[in-house]
Amino acid sequence: MLHKIRHACAGGSSVELPAEMPEFPHYSDPVEKFRQELERVGGVFLDGRRSEELAGALGLVLKESDSTEIYWEGEELFQRHGISFTLRDPEAFAKGSLLYSFHFRHRVQFPIVLNSKPAERSDLARISLSASGARFGVAETGTVVHEVKAGRGRLLSLLPPAHLVFLSERDLLMNQAMLFLSMPPGQGSALTLVTGPSRTSDIERTLVVGVHGPEKLFVILTS
Amino acid sequence: MKVSLFITCLVDQFFPQIGISTMKILRKLGVEVEFDSRQTCCGQPAFNTGYAEEARQVARHFLEVYGDSDHIVVPSGSCSTMIKVFFPKLFAEDSSQRSLAEEVGQRTFELSDFLSSVLGVESTGARFPEVVTYHDSCHLLRELGISSQPRQLIRAVEAIDFREMDHCDRCCGFGGAFSVKFSDISAAMGEDKVGWIQSSGARYVISSDVGCLMHIRGLLERQQSPVQTMHLAELLAKFED
């Protein structure tokens, strides 16, 4: 078959790749642009750059998603976003159990106390709120980039009706071109660009939010 | 300045008054107008239905007639497009016919474009105290990119009330052979157009293509609508002799 394609190609004219990429927009205040774009597609932006704000933001997410527990994706998330935590089961990380639920009774307080609990697929289907860290954010479109790699998976951010993403300010890129230029060539098996909640316009072109993926998407910006 | 008129076969056989108007406008502007009676058609009917060879023959005839003309003026968007855009494509690259076709194409102008862009005319001095709207014919608009020139000239007509219709740039459904091969689709598209023309409140719909006008007029007449069709040249020639 390749032979056939080669044959078909042979007669045609050869064309060079364009030398330069077209310009992509830059913003004087990328955080503000990110917020606008995320909100425009129905996402919720929360500023957690100051640690005093973080607890409040988390509380709001819980309230809005009508949840009392969060399923977290991995340890790195806490480190990367400076969220202080203690483990109820100190050996949890070592045991390689990778999801942690954390129960709230009242207000969110730090350090967060985590209960380790490896989640099964059947659990995933019941979880009402999950949290993950974004590899990148893109101001141009209000996009967060979810990277699948060692110790992480695809489903935690897709199955629950509400999802919370932590995005570090230093990972916020201006535009899509910067994203694809700085993307690490495939270490993991999947990379998903997420822009707002799941949606469809398949019925009479009416926009409806929340089909198969999360109906609510929260992004907490950290510093 | 000397201009060779290409009057087009449809105007010649069906709507001679458009040719006369074109001539009247050009003469008024001090242009010397010449009509070579060897002229016939631009070849579109064959070209648009896939008969390239026949179109090529007619194109050759055209190039013979107009090979030496300085300016060729055509009161039709689609015929100008045929000459300017498609004639060269009928001949092999690097052939002498192709370069001739390209040269002739560069010397060919649709009427409103010639008036605005070449002569720099703002007004033909016409007067027409009526409500009119303008239908963009597809080839004129999308192949030649001409949309402001006719509008400027229309707006400059004394006492005219020009109103844009909705979807002025949507195809009326004529499409040459399409209008008979897919007569039902063509008519349905035309009826949409007629609807927008009527709701613009205009009494006259102006266009630069006889094909579109013939189609639109045929539909209007079936509906016994009071709205009339008028070629741009006829409108612009509404001045005292």
Place this chain on the structure above:
Amino acid sequence: MIKISANVQRALADETLQGNLRRAFVDTPHPRDEAVSEVPNWEELRRYARDVKAHTLSRLPEYLQSLEEKVLEQGGKVIWAETGQEAVQFILDLSHRRGVREVVKGKSMLSEEIHLNRALERAQIKPVETDLGEYVIQLAGEKPSHLVAPALHKSRKEIADLFVQKLGMAPTGDVLEIIATARKLLRHHFLTARMGITGVNFAVAETGTIVIVENEGNVGLSVSVPEIHIALMGIEKVIPRSRDLAVFLKLLIRSATGQKMTSYVNCLNGPRRSDELDGPQEFYLILVDNGRSKILADDFMRQSLSCIRCGACLDVCPVYQTIGGHAYGSTYQGPLGAMLTPLLTSVGEAPEHAFASSLCGACHEVCPVGIPIPQILLKLRERFQSERNQKAASLSLEKLAMQGWARVMCSPILYARLGRWARMLHKIFGKSGMGRLPIPLFSRWMKHRDLPALPPRSFRELYSSSQEVS
């Protein structure tokens, strides 16, 4: 043989279809318009994309090979399918080997093109379409009528009735409830299916990344839950580098739905790694030719393979807006379908497609990769006529008429004389009498419109007499 003309009347009489087409494309401005006007360098992006595509197509074998290498490196498998049948057979065989009884599917036009669902059903494997629009179409036993919005021809009420009848949903007019029903049912399929089949929007040769664009999250689930993921792609979908994605995504998404970004863009690099929590254990990329290399061999027609399936040409096409997608009778509709159907099959198989266009050029104007669809249709018309009239002994009546016409048009004397005769005829028969003459040209015209009255004298006659006077 596919005949559009046979379907026109039905389409014109279908009130739901007419209403939906009007509402979607005629009465309200398309979201695309604004999304495009916001981008100051849109034309530059278009040119870039067009050039990248032209370049890639001119070096297609190299890029496909590099893609294959990368996919293999990541632990995926690559299957080369020369025909749709070969692709289908591979999927059937694999399903049998793995004992798969049910497949969840993401939206894929290629899957429609190769009639995959029919083949799966015959083999007792249940395909479940998971894109909401596709799900509706599948329930109704129909075909998509639009590239991007497959159930566009259906009203909310029709969809609700369908759900009541087929799924036992309680009657409702509420879109939210319809969607909740679909969500619940499909969630069950997602969690139990062992194979996911999706299409591909772009495949990056440099990294072996498969890119799938979507809004609902159904593709994300189809490529994450089942153990096996099969991605079906036409060979023309490959692009050289990751960075090109930035441009293509911008063009595709804005052109298709007017969004800046879709909710999800899935970039997939083979099966799950052993240290990842989930994802498919097996990943297959099927490269499908199915007539594409035939198109590639024609330097001019090659441009049609640049298509990124955004559907913008359908949305702006007045013919599509008038008859909808089903009337085309082919997998691809609108200007894209008019162009691609005879190219993928033959002009004999789809004799009317290239002619079902007024050549207004609205498609070319919006196409994000600048495909000159009208010019391609003209070339196809040429191909059709020359194939039809290959043998001099069997020239069609139309061809003979055209030859005669060309002779007249090359002879000013004949031309002038014929004009005079026509005017004489017109005098004898009158305007309406002309339409009753056994000439299809007249009768078809006059079905809907009046003929213009022939003037007593042609322009040339008037001109020469005025010259005599002056």
